Amino acid sequence: MSTLETxxxxxxxxxxxxxxxxxxxxxxxxxxxxKPDEYQRIRDILGRRPTSSELAMYSVMWSEHCSYKSSKVxxxxxxxxxxxxxxEKLLVGIGENxxxxxxxxxxxxxxxxxxxxxxxxxxxxxGAATGVGGIVRDIMSMGARPLAVMDPLxxxxxxHPDTHRVLPxxxxxxxxxxxxxxxxxxxxxxxxDSCYQGNPLVNALCVGAMRVEDIHLAKASGVGNKxxxxxAKTGGDGIGGVSVLASETFDEGGPTxxxxxxxxxxxxxxxxxxxxLDLYAAHVVDGxxxxxxxxxxxxxxxxxxxxxxxxxxHLDLVPxxxxxxxxxxxxxxxxxxxxxxVVEPGKLEEFLAITxxxxxxxxxxxxxxxxxxxxxxxxxxxxxxxxxxxxxxDGPVYERxxxxxxxxxxxxxxxxxxxxRPGTGDELRDTLIRLIGSPNLCDKSWVTDQYxxxxxxxxxxxxxxxxxxxRVDEESGxxxxxxTDCNGKFAKLDPYxxxxxxxxxxxxxxxxxxxxxxxxxxxxNFGSPEDPGVMWQFAEAVRGLADGCQQLGxxxxxxxxxxxxxxxxxxxxxxxxxxVLGVMDDVARRTPSGWKTPGQVIxxxxxxxxxxxxxxxxxxxxxxxxxxxxxxxxxxxxxLGEILVNASRDGLIDAAHxxxxxxxxxxxxxxxxxxxxxxxxxxxxxCERDGVDAFTALFSESTARAIxxxxxxxxxxxxxxxxxxxxxxxxxxxxxxxxxxxxxxxQFQLGLGELREAHTATLPAVFGR
Numbered sequence: 001m002s003t004l005e006t007x008x009x010x011x012x013x014x015x016x017x018x019x020x021x022x023x024x025x026x027x028x029x030x031x032x033x034x035k036p037d038e039y040q041r042i043r044d045i046l047g048r049r050p051t052s053s054e055l056a057m058y059s060v061m062w063s064e065h066c067s068y069k070s071s072k073v074x075x076x077x078x079x080x081x082x083x084x085x086x087x088e089k090l091l092v093g094i095g096e097n098x099x100x101x102x103x104x105x106x107x108x109x110x111x112x113x114x115x116x117x118x119x120x121x122x123x124x125x126x127g128a129a130t131g132v133g134g135i136v137r138d139i140m141s142m143g144a145r146p147l148a149v150m151d152p153l154x155x156x157x158x159x160h161p162d163t164h165r166v167l168p169x170x171x172x173x174x175x176x177x178x179x180x181x182x183x184x185x186x187x188x189x190x191x192x193d194s195c196y197q198g199n200p201l202v203n204a205l206c207v208g209a210m211r212v213e214d215i216h217l218a219k220a221s222g223v224g225n226k227x228x229x230x231x232a233k234t235g236g237d238g239i240g241g242v243s244v245l246a247s248e249t250f251d252e253g254g255p256t257x258x259x260x261x262x263x264x265x266x267x268x269x270x271x272x273x274x275x276x277l278d279l280y281a282a283h284v285v286d287g288x289x290x291x292x293x294x295x296x297x298x299x300x301x302x303x304x305x306x307x308x309x310x311x312x313x314h315l316d317l318v319p320x321x322x323x324x325x326x327x328x329x330x331x332x333x334x335x336x337x338x339x340x341x342v343v344e345p346g347k348l349e350e351f352l353a354i355t356x357x358x359x360x361x362x363x364x365x366x367x368x369x370x371x372x373x374x375x376x377x378x379x380x381x382x383x384x385x386x387x388x389x390x391x392x393x394d395g396p397v398y399e400r401x402x403x404x405x406x407x408x409x410x411x412x413x414x415x416x417x418x419x420x421r422p423g424t425g426d427e428l429r430d431t432l433i434r435l436i437g438s439p440n441l442c443d444k445s446w447v448t449d450q451y452x453x454x455x456x457x458x459x460x461x462x463x464x465x466x467x468x469x470x471r472v473d474e475e476s477g478x479x480x481x482x483x484t485d486c487n488g489k490f491a492k493l494d495p496y497x498x499x500x501x502x503x504x505x506x507x508x509x510x511x512x513x514x515x516x517x518x519x520x521x522x523x524x525n526f527g528s529p530e531d532p533g534v535m536w537q538f539a540e541a542v543r544g545l546a547d548g549c550q551q552l553g554x555x556x557x558x559x560x561x562x563x564x565x566x567x568x569x570x571x572x573x574x575x576x577x578x579x580v581l582g583v584m585d586d587v588a589r590r591t592p593s594g595w596k597t598p599g600q601v602i603x604x605x606x607x608x609x610x611x612x613x614x615x616x617x618x619x620x621x622x623x624x625x626x627x628x629x630x631x632x633x634x635x636x637x638x639x640l641g642e643i644l645v646n647a648s649r650d651g652l653i654d655a656a657h658x659x660x661x662x663x664x665x666x667x668x669x670x671x672x673x674x675x676x677x678x679x680x681x682x683x684x685x686x687c688e689r690d691g692v693d694a695f696t697a698l699f700s701e702s703t704a705r706a707i708x709x710x711x712x713x714x715x716x717x718x719x720x721x722x723x724x725x726x727x728x729x730x731x732x733x734x735x736x737x738x739x740x741x742x743x744x745x746x747q748f749q750l751g752l753g754e755l756r757e758a759h760t761a762t763l764p765a766v767f768g769r
Contacts, residue, residue, distance in 0.1 A: 013327070014052040015384045020321070021547035023049050024265045030421050032059035045390050049662055053315075053376060053383040056328040057391055060294040061301060064563050067395040070529035071561045074539050077546035078556040086555040089518060092215060097138040097290065099557020100215055101519045103583040105633035107472055109480055110142040113152070113523040113579045115562035120202035123261040124169025125504050129514045130262040131204040133336050136181065137290035140276050141339070143216035147458065148470045151188040151204055152484045152523070152577050153447075156197030158439040158766060163192070166200050168767060176452040180266035181273070183453035184459045186468025188484055189577075192439040195488065198567030203523045203560075205579055207482060209472045214280060218289040220307035220342045220368050225286055227303070227313060228348075230362035231272050231612070232337040232353050234296070235321035237263045239332050249439030268337040275358035276339065284351040287342035297331045299340040300366075301374055304388035307342075311388065313366035327378045342368065391422035401534035402539055412493060415627030416618045421695050428695060429748035431621065432665045435699075437758035438620040441662050446763035450500075460587035464670070466658050467513040467582075469590045481515035487661070488573035489614040490629035495537040499544035499576045500632045504703055505660050507552060508579035511641035512656045512706055514648030515582030515590040520549060522559035522578050527571025529563045537574040538563075545576060552635045554580070591648045594674020595655040595709040595735045602679060602733035604664065605640060605722065606699055606705030616662045617699045636704035639727050644706060652710060652718045659705040665698040667707050667767045668742055669755055678752060680743045681733035689730065694747055709735055 012018075019025075029039040032055065042050050042058050052059065064070060069667040078094060087093075091108055091162055092100035098112035101543035116131025132149055139146045151174045156163045160488045178185050188205070220227065279285050287307065289299045296318070302312040315327050323335070348364070355362040369375070372392070376384035387394075422431050435441050444463065453462040460479060469482040491498025507517050522545060527534040549556055565572045584590065593690055595602075613627025647653045657667045683697045692700065710718045722729040736743075741751040 016385045019051045020048045023408050034059055038552035046121050051383050053327045056332045057297040060297050061333055061391045061393040066294050069396040070398050070400050072397050073391045073399050074542040081183040081550040082548045084554050090555050094558045096143045106212055109209050110144045111138055111207040111581050112138055112558050113203055113521045114560040115523050116202050117562055119261045120170050121200055125173040126261050126263055128170040128173030128202050130264040130336050131202055132177040133264045134292040135204045135206040139206045139208035140286050141290040143280050144210040145213045146206055146208040148184045149206050154191045154196045154201035157194045158192045168203055171447050171450055177266045179452045181270050182455050184453050184455050188464040190447050195573045199572050201525050203577055205713050216345045219287040220303035223309050223368055223370050225368040226343045226348055226364050227366035228341045228343050228362055229365050230360055231339050232268050233319045233321040234333050235335045239329050245272050261751055262336050264336045271358055272337055275360045278354050283345040285341050288342050295334045301391035302390045304374045305392040310369040312369050312370045315375050316379050317365045327383055400529050400535040401532040402536040404536050406534040411626050412628055416612045419622045425747040430586045433758050435662050436669055437762050442762035443760040448533050460590050465593045468508040469513055469587050471587045477588055479587035481510045481513040481582045482511035482580040486575050486577040488575040491574040491631045493614050495540040495574045497542035497632055499541040500548040503548045503579040505635045506578045508658045510580045510582035511644040512658045515584040516645050517554055517580050517582045519554055519557045520580050525562045525565050525575040527566040534571055541576045578757045591656045593657040594671045596675045598735050598737040600709040600711055600735045601715055603708050604732045605732050606672045607728045608692050608700050609702045610700045611700050615701045630701050640704050653708040653766050655709040657707050663699045663701050677737050678739035678741045679733050680736045682745045685730045
């Protein structure tokens with residue numbers, strides 16, 4: 001029985017006139033997730049009790065997932081700290097379905113990352129699949145053709161039985177939906193940590209492109225314009241959906257909410273994409289909104305709120321897959337593959353002709369009206385009469401209590417300095433073998449081979465390279481690079497620094513590919529906002545990210561907040577995933593992460609310090625987490641980025657790989673494995689210059705570092721570029737196809753075959769080949 005019903009018999013229609021005359025009727029506001037003061041506020045706004053349909057709308061739109069009621073006060077920093085210079089390339093910012101940036105030559109790119117965490121734990125395949133579908137529709141609604149997707153994923157311990165339930169379904173859902181859409185999956189992350197055991201993170205990113213003049217916005221303007229619902233029929237799947245699932249914690253018992261998870265149809269969405277692009281090309285759309293979280297409740301209230309009038313909707317005209325659905329359920333349903341457009345009457349027939357040509361069902365369900373009311377009718381009875389802004393934008397805003405967690409002092413004090421360290425060459429060799437095969441550093445081909453990375457023919461780089469690169473303009477070669485990153489262990493140790501480290505790594509990866517970083521999107525995954533310690537983590541991470549973006553001079557274009565990622569009172573590590581987008585004039589000049597050409601010289605850029613707190617070495621070898629994370633220096637990150645971009649553009653480097661998880665040793669191993677070409681490496685100069693031993697040189701995770709392969713003919717020009725900027729650089733090796741693998745001189749040798757076996761065996765051993 002629906003929480004909106006109070007008995008087994010079908011209740012009478014709850015109209016506005018009935019609500020006005022029956023203030024004493026008890027309503028299931030608590031079951032719908034509303035707090036007592038929120039329910040009273042709704043009554044105050046309306047001057048009466050809400051109808052059951054109004055209650056449904058407010059409950060989903062005022063949910064944490066849709067209203068951002070606990071995060072708004074902190075997210076304002078992104079706007080407050082955005083300078084005029086940062087806005088120069090920003091065409092559409094925070095508040096729309098997705099941000100849009102100008103990449104030159106008349107092209108605009110829109111991109112965004114969102115979460116589908118809770119639905120993916122409850123029903124892994126459909127949760128992940130509809131997460132991809134939802135973010136693609138966000139990009140479509142901006143007027144863009146979707147170009148590519150990415151998926152930052154985090155799971156519990158690799159050897160835990162529930163990981164074996166969740167991961168294969170999530171990966172199949174991401175791949176199945178994206179592959180059917182014909183969209184390449186060009187990157188992301190796969191991270192394992194026991195903190196995500198009961199709360200896996202399934203974040204989905206999409207990037208799309210359009211001409212600058214073709215940007216569309218979600219607004220309902222023009223009295224008399226028609227409101228058209230088109231796409232799939234509305235069903236009973238996903239009632240409440242992500243808006244409810246993502247607004248509370250899981251109980252200890254695990255997933256029990258399968259009916260709330262949406263069911264996707266990627267083939268219907270593929271047709272919907274092409275239909276929308278034809279509608280845009282014909283200039284028959286005045287405003288448009290996808291139907292994602294909160295369904296019709298969101299689409300109608302946001303379109304009306306963003307416009308210059310009101311809206312009247314006839315809910316009984318909505319095409320249904322299930323004729324038994326009640327009005328409240330129709331308003332709350334999050335059935336997939338649906339869009340809502342505002343169309344001028346004179347263009348309606350052309351609009352409908354295009355949808356008929358694509359065999360997409362389209363129905364006029366309402367119109368834009370004078371005034372400032374959103375009215376919803378059911379067979380000519382008014383069941384909703386509300387100010388749309390009160391639903392869509394003027395919901396509750398909480399300043400939740402903040403408290404620095406009591407455990408943090410002890411955690412930060414318990415650094416890794418007393419952990420036993422390898423001292424001999426054989427011990428260093430064994431450490432590298434263990435790390436290269438560990439869950440977070442091993443080859444992820446078991447996952448990524450289930451995704452089509454090259455469909456549409458515009459992918460220039462994809463995993464396992466540092467960033468995904470996709471061509472936007474097939475004529476000029478202009479394109480974009482994207483990377484998503486976050487180290488939850490760093491954010492656990494220091495959320496302010498952890499957010500900046502996520503930003504720095506994504507920024508560095510984009511620059512490593514040869515692209516100039518331009519803008520960011522974020523997906524901020526945290527525990528319950530009702531926990532003062534979690535809210536302190538969130539506030540610190542947002543402050544760190546806003547400060548970091550200001551220092552780097554790149555704006556936040558939009559993103560997502562995902563709270564309640566915890567089971568009982570156990571929260572995940574704070575995980576502020578950051579996606580950085582960069583632009584390059586011609587993707588043919590992108591820089592891959594592995595070297596190919598023997599004789600090229602390997603340079604290490606940046607300075608190495610003894611920074612191993614939160615490192616993969618500490619985690620894998622010693623199961624240790626404590627201390628302070630690596631120091632962030634965003635000025636150095638910017639300088640490193642300029643060197644990498646300029647060197648790529650001028651043909652001074654043929655390969656580049658950032659240094660992050662696992663440090664220099666993992667970067668060298670991955671660069672060699674990429675194309676099966678070995679290298680001879682020496683560490684003496686780095687050790688002497690930076691005052692570190694061989695172990696620290698190999699496994700420290702200090703930031704603002706990268707390795708590059710430089711043709712000998714360009715070595716002088718490259719070193720002159722570094723010297724002119726005063727940027728630390730050291731010649732540490734040479735690409736050598738006569739060396740069978742990695743030869744760290746004076747320390748150890750490790751063959752490519754042994755490296756590859758250790759690197760590739762981990763996931764197939766667990767999930768099968």
